[in-house]
Amino acid sequence: MAEVLHTRKELAAAREAMTGTVGVVMTMGALHAGHEMLLRAARERADHVIVTIFVNPLQFGPNEDFDRYPRTLDTDLEICRRVGVDAVFAPPVAEMYPEGQPTVRLNPGPLGEDLEGLSRPGFFHGVLTVVMKLLQLTQPDLAFFGEKDYQQLTLVRRMVRDLDVPTEIVGVPTVREPDGLALSSRNRYLSAAEREAALSLSVALRAGAAAAVRGEDAGAVLAAAHRAFDNPAARLDYLVLTDTELEPGPVDGPARLLIAAWVGATRLIDNTAIHLAPRP
Ligand code: PAF
Numbered sequence: 001m002a003e004v005l006h007t008r009k010e011l012a013a014a015r016e017a018m019t020g021t022v023g024v025v026m027t028m029g030a031l032h033a034g035h036e037m038l039l040r041a042a043r044e045r046a047d048h049v050i051v052t053i054f055v056n057p058l059q060f061g062p063n064e065d066f067d068r069y070p071r072t073l074d075t076d077l078e079i080c081r082r083v084g085v086d087a088v089f090a091p092p093v094a095e096m097y098p099e100g101q102p103t104v105r106l107n108p109g110p111l112g113e114d115l116e117g118l119s120r121p122g123f124f125h126g127v128l129t130v131v132m133k134l135l136q137l138t139q140p141d142l143a144f145f146g147e148k149d150y151q152q153l154t155l156v157r158r159m160v161r162d163l164d165v166p167t168e169i170v171g172v173p174t175v176r177e178p179d180g181l182a183l184s185s186r187n188r189y190l191s192a193a194e195r196e197a198a199l200s201l202s203v204a205l206r207a208g209a210a211a212a213v214r215g216e217d218a219g220a221v222l223a224a225a226h227r228a229f230d231n232p233a234a235r236l237d238y239l240v241l242t243d244t245e246l247e248p249g250p251v252d253g254p255a256r257l258l259i260a261a262w263v264g265a266t267r268l269i270d271n272t273a274i275h276l277a278p279r280p
Contacts, residue, residue, distance in 0.1 A: 002051075002077065002080045002081050002084075002085040002086060002087060002088050003086065003087045003088070004077065004087075004088050004090060005087055005088065005089045005090070005091075006089075006090060006091055006092065006095065007091065007095055008091070008095060008137055011050075011087070011089050011091075011137055011138070012137075014050075014086075014087045015050070015087075015138060015139060018047070018048040018086065019047070020046075020047030020048060021045075021046045021047045021048070021141040021142065022046055022047070022048045022049075022050060022138065022139065022140045022141055022142070023042035023043075023045055023046030023048070023049050023050070023140055023141065023142040023143070023144060023170075024042070024049075024050045024051070024052065024134065024135075024138045024140035024142070024143045024144070025038045025039055025042050025049065025050075025051045025052070025143075025144045026051075026052045026054075026130075026131060026134050026143065026145070027051060027052065027053055027054075027076075028053070028054065028055045028056065028069065028185070029053040029054075029055065029070070029071055029072060029073060029076050029090075029185075030069070030070040030071070030072050030076070030185035030188075031072070031075070031076045031079045031080075032175075032183050032184075032185065033175050033183055034146055034148060034174065034175040034182075034183035034184070035079070035146075036079055036082075036083060036175075037146075037172055037173070037175050038144045038145075038146055038172050039051065039079070039080065039083040039085060040083055041144050041170065041172045042142065042144045042170075043083055043084055043085070045142055045170065046140075046141065046142050048086045048087075049083075049084070049085045049086050049087075050085070050086065050087045050088075050089060050138050050140065051080050051085050051087070051088045051089070052088075052089045052090075052134050052138065053073065053076055053088060053089070053090040054089075054090065054091055054096060054130070054134075055069050055071065056096075056126060056127070056130040057093060057097075057101070057126075058097075058101065058102075058105070058122075058125070058126030058127075058129055058130060059122075059123050059124075059126030059127045059130065060126070061120055061121065061122065061123070064120070065186075065189075069185075070185055070188060073090060076088075089134075089137070089138070096130070096133065102129060105125045105126070105128075105129040106125060106128035106129045106132055106159065107125065108124035108125060108127075108128050108155050108159075109158075111124075111151070111154070111155060111158070111246055112124035112125065112128075112155060114151075114246075115151050115238060115240070115246070115258065115260070116151050116152075116260065116269065117151075118238075119237055119260065119267070124151075124152070124155055127152055127155070128155060128156070128159055131143075131156055131159070132159065132163075132165075135160075135165055135167055140167050141167065141168065142167065142168045142169075142170055143156070143167050143168070143169055143170070144170045144172055145169060145170070145171060145172070146171075146172050146173075146174060147171050147172060147173050147174050147271070148174040148175075148182055148183070148184065148269070148270070148271075149269070150246075150256060150258060150271045151246060151258070153169070153171050154245060154246050156169055157169045174270070174271075176202065179199060179202075180199060180202035180203065180206065181195070181198055181199055181201075181202060182201070182202060182268075182270045184268065184269075186266050186267075186268065187268075189264075189265070189266045190263060190264070190266060191264070193233065194233065194263045194264045194266065196231075196233075197231045197233035197234045197263045197264075198234065198263045198266075198268055199231075200228075200229050200230065200231040200234045200261065201229070201234070201259050201261055201268055201269075201270040202270055203228050203229070204225040204226070204228045204229035204239060204259055205225065205257055205259060205270055205271065205272040206228070206272075207224045207225050207227065207228030208221045208222065208224055208225030208228075208241070208257045208272070208274060209221075209257070209272055209273075209274055210224070211223075211224035211225075212255075212274045212275060212276055212277070213275075215277040216277075217251070217276070217277075217279070218241055218249050218250070218251055218255070218276055221241060221257070221274060221276065222239070222240075222241050222249075222257075225239055225257060225259070226239060229259070229261070233263065233264075234261045234262070234263050235261060235262040235263075236259070236260075236261050237260040237261055237262060237267070238258070238259065238260050239257075239258070239259045240257070240258050240259075241255055241256070241257050241274065242255065242256050242258065243255055243256070244256055244273075246258075250276060251276065251279050252276045252277060252278045252279045253275070253276055253278070254273065254274075254275055254276075255273075255274040255275070255276050256271055256272070256273060256274065257271060257272050257274050258270075258271040259271065
């Protein structure tokens with residue numbers, strides 16, 4: 001039975017009692033099968049699993065969905081119990097930010113201003129700040145993040161490297177619906193027609209990946225993905241091919257194809273691994 005903790009004092013006591021390795025999965029709640037995969041990965045690798053559930057106001061812009069972001073604690077706890085999580089830390093905002101919004105925040109560097117950061121200024125400052133706070137509070141050996149938020153995963157990896165945080169960051173593959181739609185807490189905002197349009201993201205990624213498998217070069221991979229993204233009900237924000245560290249596109253070898261698009265009022269993201277054939 002997962003212990004539910006609301007204060008840092010309760011968390012500290014529970015953490016103190018844990019012997020062996022500790023894995024943390026940080027979430028904003030509204031858990032779905034993608035999160036469950038993270039929990040199961042943590043359960044497999046660590047002796048104890050802590051899940052954090054906190055809708056972090058710092059990472060929402062003034063016109064974003066902080067107030068309407070789904071909050072489903074009871075169902076979240078059921079999933080945590082089913083997987084055998086040891087402790088759930090679900091603090092109120094005042095417990096995480098007792099002095100109000102922090103004036104000191106982590107700077108994600110240039111990568112934080114690109115892609116998601118371009119459309120959502122300050123987003124990664126907010127993400128990295130809360131991730132660092134939760135790392136300090138949970139003191140984990142391992143922390144698990146989904147590949148679905150690939151830029152977040154990349155920046156968290158860089159942060160622990162750059163700031164000598166003694167936690168191993170583990171990336172966990174994206175979970176998809178049978179038709180390819182990547183699971184996301186925001187999918188619940190989509191109407192039936194919008195859900196149909198949302199498929200354009202994964203269709204574009206699959207077209208790019210297929211072009212790479214055929215041995216086509218980076219330009220052709222990107223062009224194939226653009227051609228496949230063809231639903232007028234979805235508005236493209238970006239579609240880019242980068243290296244695996246999100247640096248500008250490689251000419252061959254491992255790469256990442258990333259996409260963001262608006263479907264109605266909902267902004268969705270997705271990405272996939274690509275392997276570009278060696279150039280002669
Ligand atoms: O990926 C998320 O749900 C959030 O960005 C995270 C890592 C829990 C930080 O608030």
